[in-house]
Amino acid sequence: MSKSGTILYLDGVSVSFDGFRAINNLSLVLDRGEMRAIIGPNGAGKTTMMDIVTGKTKPDSGEVYFNGEIDLTRHDEADIAMMGIGRKFQKPTVFESHTVEDNLMLSLKGPRSIFPALFHRKTADEARRIDDILGIIRLGDKRHMLGANLSHGQKQWLEIGMLLAQDPKLLLVDEPVAGMTDAETEETARLLKDIAKTHSVVVVEHDMHFVRELGVKVTCLHEGSVLSEGTLDFVSADDRVVEVYLGR
Ligand SMILES: Nc1ncnc2c1ncn2[C@@H]1O[C@H](COP(=O)(O)OP(=O)(O)OP(=O)(O)O)[C@@H](O)[C@H]1O
Numbered sequence: 196m197s198k199s200g201t202i203l204y205l206d207g208v209s210v211s212f213d214g215f216r217a218i219n220n221l222s223l224v225l226d227r228g229e230m231r232a233i234i235g236p237n238g239a240g241k242t243t244m245m246d247i248v249t250g251k252t253k254p255d256s257g258e259v260y261f262n263g264e265i266d267l268t269r270h271d272e273a274d275i276a277m278m279g280i281g282r283k284f285q286k287p288t289v290f291e292s293h294t295v296e297d298n299l300m301l302s303l304k305g306p307r308s309i310f311p312a313l314f315h316r317k318t319a320d321e322a323r324r325i326d327d328i329l330g331i332i333r334l335g336d337k338r339h340m341l342g343a344n345l346s347h348g349q350k351q352w353l354e355i356g357m358l359l360a361q362d363p364k365l366l367l368v369d370e371p372v373a374g375m376t377d378a379e380t381e382e383t384a385r386l387l388k389d390i391a392k393t394h395s396v397v398v399v400e401h402d403m404h405f406v407r408e409l410g411v412k413v414t415c416l417h418e419g420s421v422l423s424e425g426t427l428d429f430v431s432a433d434d435r436v437v438e439v440y441l442g443r
Contacts, residue, residue: 196224198260198263198264199263200226200227200263201224201225201226201227201260201262201263202225202226202227202228202229202261202262202263202364202365202395203223203224203225203248203260203261203365203395203397204224204225204258204259204260204261204263205221205222205223205224205244205247205248205257205258205259205260206222206224206257206258207220207221207222207256207257207258208220208221208222208244208247208254208256208257208258208259209221209254209255209256209257209419210243210247210252210253210254210255211255216418216419217240217243217419218240218243218244218247218254218419218420219240219418219419219420220257220419220420221240221244221257221416221419221420221421222421223244223414223421225365225395225397226395227262227263227395228391228394228395229391229395229396229411229412230387230388230391230395230396230397230398230409230411231396231397231398231411231412231413231414232398232399232400232406232409232411232412232413232414232427233397233398233399233400233413233414233415233416234399234400234401234403234406234413234414234415234416234430234440235415235416235417235422235439235440236417236439236440239415239416239417239418239419240416240418240419240420241369241399241416242369242399243419244416245282245367245369245397245399247259247267248261248267248275248280248367248397249272249275249276249280249282249367250267250270250271250272250274250275251272253268254268261275261278261279261280261365262279262364265278276361279362279363279364279365280363280364280365280367281358281359281361281363281365281366281367282358282366282367282368282369283354283355283358283366283367283368283369283371284369285369285370285373287347287350287351287353287354288354289342289345289350289353289354289357290342291341291342291343292341292342292343293341293342294338294339294340294341294342295329295334295337295338295339295340295342295345295353296325296329296338296339298342298353298356298357299325299328299329299353299356299357299360300317300321300325301357302356302357302358302360302361303321303324303325303360303361324360325360328356328359328360329356331356331359331386331389331390332352332353332355332356332359332386333352333382333386334349334352334353334356337349346379347374347375348374348375348376348379348382348383351371351372351375351379351383352383352386355368355371355386355387355390359390359394363394364394364395365394365395365396365397366390366394366395366396366397367397367399368387368396368397368398368399369399370399370400370401371383371387371398371400372400372402372405373401373402377404380402380404380405380408381405381408383405384405384408384409385408387409388409388410391411403427403431403441406427407427410427412424412425412426413425413426413427413430414430415430415433415436415440417435417439417440422435422436422439423435423436
């Protein structure tokens with residue numbers, strides 16, 4: 196299969212831990228600009244797949260390419276982050292004692308340490324970037340609030356904003372709506388759809404209501420490979436998906 200036009204290209208990828216194949220001949224291709232939802236039961240390999248993409252885990256075999264041309268298996272985690280793959284873990288880890296705006300300032304792309312980042316005057320360009328991000332993450336009116344005082348959902352949005360501040364081409368987002376209210380969940384779907392207008396996005400999520408709101412192609416993983424792929428309606432109607440995941 197051609198890699199041109201892809202932002203993420205995995206083919207025949209396998210990795211074993213102590214003889215257990217967590218990823219088994221996995222092939223998964225994401226077009227540039229696409230948002231994809233990844234579903235699947237516990238232990239299906241979703242986290243391990245993201246660990247492979249971000250360079251945390253090296254595959255035993257298979258091809259892993261970013262942007263159609265960069266062989267990710269040849270790079271380490273720091274390189275891969277610099278090249279434009281950003282990851283958000285499930286649990287939010289914002290700086291609680293800093294304001295929303297300072298959290299974003301600290302995350303802006305570019306070499307910086309905490310003191311210069313907080314005490315230098317924002318350039319006009321930085322101010323504009325932060326305003327843009329605050330708009331996208333729905334926290335414009337909370338910019339001076341301390342991280343500690345945000346709701347769980349708002350912390351997740353701030354962390355998505357911190358990811359955007361690093362200007363990634365591809366965002367990997369792990370279970371963003373776990374623990375959110377229904378209203379926050381729906382807003383998160385809208386927020387990610389906004390981000391997907393200008394970024395490629397992979398979202399791992401168990402909440403099927405949220406996946407439906409995203410309205411994107413779905414890949415169901417099982418035992419380290421793709422079990423089913425297509426629209427949510429197509430994947431949900433697949434007996435094997437019902438058997439191992441949705442029917443449980
Ligand atoms: N470092 C490791 N050492 C040994 N086994 C591992 C390691 N990492 C993952 N595994 C195993 O690989 C399998 C896939 O795990 P993974 O965390 O990728 O699944 P998942 O789809 O993300 O599950 P969940 O929905 O629970 O997060 C599991 O059986 C897990 O126990």
